[in-house]
Amino acid sequence: MSAPSRFDRGHTDDLMTFLSASPTPYHAVANAAERLEKAGFRQVAETDAWDGTSGGRYVLRGGAIIAWYVPEGAAAHTPFRVVGAHTDSPNLRVKPRPDTGAHGWRQVAVEIYGGPLMNSWLDRDLGLAGRLSLRDGSTRLVNVDRPLLRVPQLAIHMDRNVTADGLKLDKQRHLQPVWGLGDTVRDGDLIAFLEDEAGLARGEVTGWDLMTHSVEPPAYLGRDRELVAGPRMDNLLSVHAGTAALAAVATSGADLPCIPVLAAFDHEETGSQSDTGADGPLLGTVLERSVFARGGSYEDRARAFAGTVCLSSDTGHAVHPNYAERHDPTHHPRVNGGPILKVNVNNRYATDGSGRAVFAAACEKADIPFQTFVSNNSMPCGTTIGPITAARHGISTVDIGVAILSMHSARELCGADDPHLLANALVAFLQP
Template sequence: MSEPPRFDRGHTDDLMSFLAASPTPYHAVANAAERLEKAGFRQVAETDAWDGTAGGKYVLRGGAIIAWYVPEGAEAHTPFRIVGAHTDSPNLRVKPRPDSGAHGWRQVAVEIYGGPLLNSWLDRDLGLAGRLSLRDGTTRLVDVDRPLLRVPQLAIHLDRAVNSDGLKLDKQRHMQPVWGLGEDVRDGDLIAFLEDTAGLPEGSVTGWDLMVHPVEPPAYLGRDRELVAGPRMDNLLSVHAGTAALIAAAGRGSRLSYIPVLAAFDHEENGSQSDTGADGPLLGSVLERSVFARGGSLEDRARALAGTVCLSSDTGHAVHPNYAERHDPTHHPRVDGGPILKVNVNNRYATDGSGRAVFAAACERAGVPFQTFVSNNATPCGTTIGPITAARHGIRTVDIGVAILSMHSVRELCGAKDPFLLANALTAFLEG
């Protein structure tokens, strides 16, 4: 194994800034694109003809981004090395008719997205962010990053059994946030407020994709600041590490033997079946067009994909000190123990023995330790974009990630070193 990398807290500081600046998938891809632009990548439009010139390129589509770097001398059949991730997180999303209220309270009607820990959204200061679609066909990002909404919990005096019988939340009745007072609730109030906030003319917004987010910033935690608490680590931690790894790999230029790729998808938390999800055509289209732009044929495409490997990077479960019995007794991933290799023989994860070898080799080159995760046999296993990517594109795929606590909470917890170790492992993988 190579010498282990010296821990750089600057990487984790940068992750915390990225999390705070990315309250929605749309903001996350915009921030990733900005970093790529500074590193010399350029955006290409899907509606334009592509050329096969060397250099860094990226495609944005909604809440997804695909970026790749073509080294000098790359052939049409040169394989890809892909870091896969997702940009979405479980949260509360605004309904088409957002204005509601009762008993003198003004509320915002929300729908539950994905599988959040609902209780973690109670009694928190919440902002509102997302994408506004305008009458002229353009879009505008908006972020009200101040205390604007709150989902108030029922007082214990009115629910005496809550601590003995457990908190029971009805997704429709109990999760609608308040954002003011008033008896006269009018359709259009929330959107008018956002138009004014964004400096847009009244009536210019005709569509929206809006979601609620906590405004409390990420923070170091613990005696020695060895932990990080923050929102949306699942899975912006991987998006951030993958972006950093792609930029670092691109710095090697013509020395690369693969074409490094970052594929960060939307909608993983609700099944990935969308035009911007891993089960959609976006990644396959980009890879194919990249081959054809370099003068390749269908035969070259087949050869390139046959040699391609994808690391599907997503957060996983660290052993919980209060619930250790919920974990497999022989697999207890720890925070700051290095990235985890995720295995499930029923293909909820895509890792097999040959994929393990690829990841182990990358970690060895990077000097990064890694751990293995499997679920307790009595507990259903989650899944990722890994099996979808493998099945849809015929690409060898390996599921990995960083071990965290409080997954799907409004505020998750990881080790301060693990994001840095993951980025180093991903860089070694992309460099080949």
């Protein structure tokens, strides 16, 4: 039985395509589903009864996707191997009453989603994308992927101290983008514009989940093109790698002692507490239903969960050449140095010694290096879906990812080799 092909720089090329096509969580899961369909997966509805036959399946719910592959003859108590990730990124999101403006400028009212580096959204050409909810109960994705909006920065002549004192932005007053000229604010203008863009009749849209995105495409960077600059790497880089790894394992023809799973959640950047977030019941419900569909009992469910391992894959911090003192002095992850293992003894990450051994074995099998990240003791540590997944479902979880710079910027930076090194590690983990 053949092993899946080893990923290379072609994977990074494909990541750039995926980033461009996925300006929102809703687009990201639709694109992941399309790729899984090509690998033989089929969508199942949560409202339908599920069967226990072998093969690949996936569930879509809003900006989340759970996909899994049941090998031929898998017992009801077969454990799972889960790659966890998240689909959302910090950005500017449209308010319920979006039409606003002043002094001859037409603007769009936005809220701040998550914790973006707000200065990175200034003077940048922005598109608008998201999900439109229609009068008949259906939804429609929309993507205006051209310069439409801009958050103009105040000229230095009117803020002479900005260089010495630093830029100070008021989230309410200073981040509302402009999108045209006019002395009259007309309610409904933005949604009418988007109805036209989506080919819908006026009045069809009754709800929306819309967000801005930079329209500048991802690009290789550097003298030797060894870097990649692009949007939403946190955390679509992991979603893309997990999708590619699951598809490769499902089509490899290899004997699998486990059920490989991709779980990509929404709302990680705001705490994961939603029906599509990692702190909701979605993953546990899907895994339980898979056990029960194969004729399993609660005892089988307990056995399966006890043997399950999750890799929570999210971006981490590469050592910054201009701020090396902000990092732990003995832990300096470098780009293109392979995926990172994230450790925090206060459980901001879920990794422990046994989890390290699982990840080390996967990297050894994939013949790739890995690095370790730990925060500087004097600085607070970020967190991920890892501890949430471990606590909510009682499954062993390990936090990993790819080291990047400019995390939470509108445009982030990673090594060109790290995406395919991560994907190869995930294949080895899903196919132990």
